[in-house]
Amino acid sequence: MKTPEEFRAEAHKMADRIADYFQQIEQYPVKSLVKPGEIASRLPDFPPDHPEQMDDIMEDFEEIIMPGITHWQHPGFFAFFPANSSYPSVLAEMLTAALGQQGMIWETSPAAAELEQRVMEWLKTMCGLPADWTGVIQDTASASTLTALLTAREKATGFSVNHDGFDKEKKLRIYCSTETHSSIEKAARIAGFGRKNLVKIAVDDNFAMNPSALRDAITKDLNDGCRPCCVVATIGTTSSTAVDPIAEIGKICREHDIWLHVDAAFAGTALVLNEMRHFADGLELADSYVFNPHKWMFTNFDCSAYFVKDPDLLIRTFEILPEYLKTRTRGQVNDYRDWGVALGRRFRALKLWFVIRNFGVEGIRDKVRKHLDLAQWLAGEINQSPEFELLAPVPFSLVCFRFRPLQISDESAIDNLNEKLLQLLNASGRLYITHTRLHGKYTLRMVTAQTNVERIHVEKAWTLIRATAGELIKSGNTGE
Ligand SMILES: *Cc1c(COP(=O)(O)O)cnc(C)c1O
Secondary structure, eight states: OOSHHHHHHHHHHHHHHHHHHHHHGGGSOSSOOOOTTTTGGGSOSSOOSSOOOHHHHHHHIIIIIGGGOOOTTSTTBOSSSOOOOOHHHHHHHHHHHHHTOOOSSGGGOHHHHHHHHHHHHHHHHHHTOOTTOEEEEESOHHHHHHHHHHHHHHHHTTTHHHHHOSTTOOOEEEEEETTSOHHHHHHHHHTTSOGGGEEEEOBOTTSOBOHHHHHHHHHHHHHTTOEEEEEEEEBSOTTTOOBOOHHHHHHHHHHHTOEEEEEOTTGGGGGGSGGGGGGGTTGGGOSEEEEOHHHHSSOOSSOEEEEESOHHHHHHHHOOOOGGGOOTTBTTBOOGGGGSSOSSOOOTHHHHHHHHHHHHHHHHHHHHHHHHHHHHHHHHHHHHOTTEEEOSOOSSSEEEEEEOOTTOOOHHHHHHHHHHHHHHHHHTSSOBOEEEEETTEEEEEEEOOOTTOOHHHHHHHHHHHHHHHHHHHHTTOOOO
């Protein structure tokens, strides 16, 4: 492809292909059924020396690549948390790729910088976040949390670790619950705190952090000569969407001058609804906050919204100014390379802007409300079914449950049975669910938050789950 005309023809074909894909998506098995190595074995060992035609490339895409695709945009995708896309988001990504912006500083893409600033203000308004916060887009919640821990570290040490390294510091301690996402431990390691200075606080019966256990841990550390540096609280934990008591935790943090970072990677989108904002009570006490529009806000991966109370601390932590990046606009505009780890930045604000405008805030609210209702419907069905049980409250759109037939009482047999059930369901190609462990029990997780999921998909899934569970019992193949 060399000329704009050749590109135009291919792009038209591609648009048709993408539209066909969305139209026919329910014909694909949700979870890819290939074996490890199967795709790689069909790819040539060496790259082509000479140009290949787009038709040939696309033929291989269909034959080799598509079988190895797990269909995250399939309405039968109930696994993990969603990584939702949508029509306006896909269109924006086409433009993003075409423009190929490198938004490291304002001058390299003034529109990318200024649109980012504005859409982050929009998100703040949409979700009722504190008006004095400032937002920046990061690639992932993992990167946002790393950014938070680094800033907390520098604030606690008067910016000395950046300069001198860690040597002279007291032990800096980080606190999170036993249910916190693994990205917090990863960030604690990368930021130099060390895994053993990450203190995991016990949770209550509903998997939310116990604030008095947090207080005790902080007191103990102070007595031992450590320096409590940061607490990471979660709104919507990954296993069960539990909500840590932000207001109480925030109060403890304020008493001891500890940074509070709140991770709402998945559930944060629910704050578009007034009736869900009570889950964020006390959020104004946080120093930083992250949620992922790339999970539940119909903006395709990657797009993570990170907010801070004090952007000066953030910039002082990350700022580096080599001669070749000095500009005359510095100080008047946001140079986002100083707001996180990477220098180079994609133009992610564009797809968020397209999504918010094309859905409208009310359109986003309608979808989120529907997803919450679907989860309540499913939870109701499970509650009424003598052979299934809920294993956690359902505050958002994740339902945690298991099959528990009356004739089996041994816990490990029930675990095996549910593991077998999960495998059979996912091998059917008709849905994809994943698992966790809650109170030691093997737990099925079903998230009703895919962009295009409707009541019919959840009903069909529930029917299939019951039928498959029934067959498992009938066949005596209970995994024992
Ligand atoms: C998904 C998730 C993360 C990680 O998100 P990435 O954007 O993939 O880094 C972190 N915390 C919670 C609570 C999550 O659900």
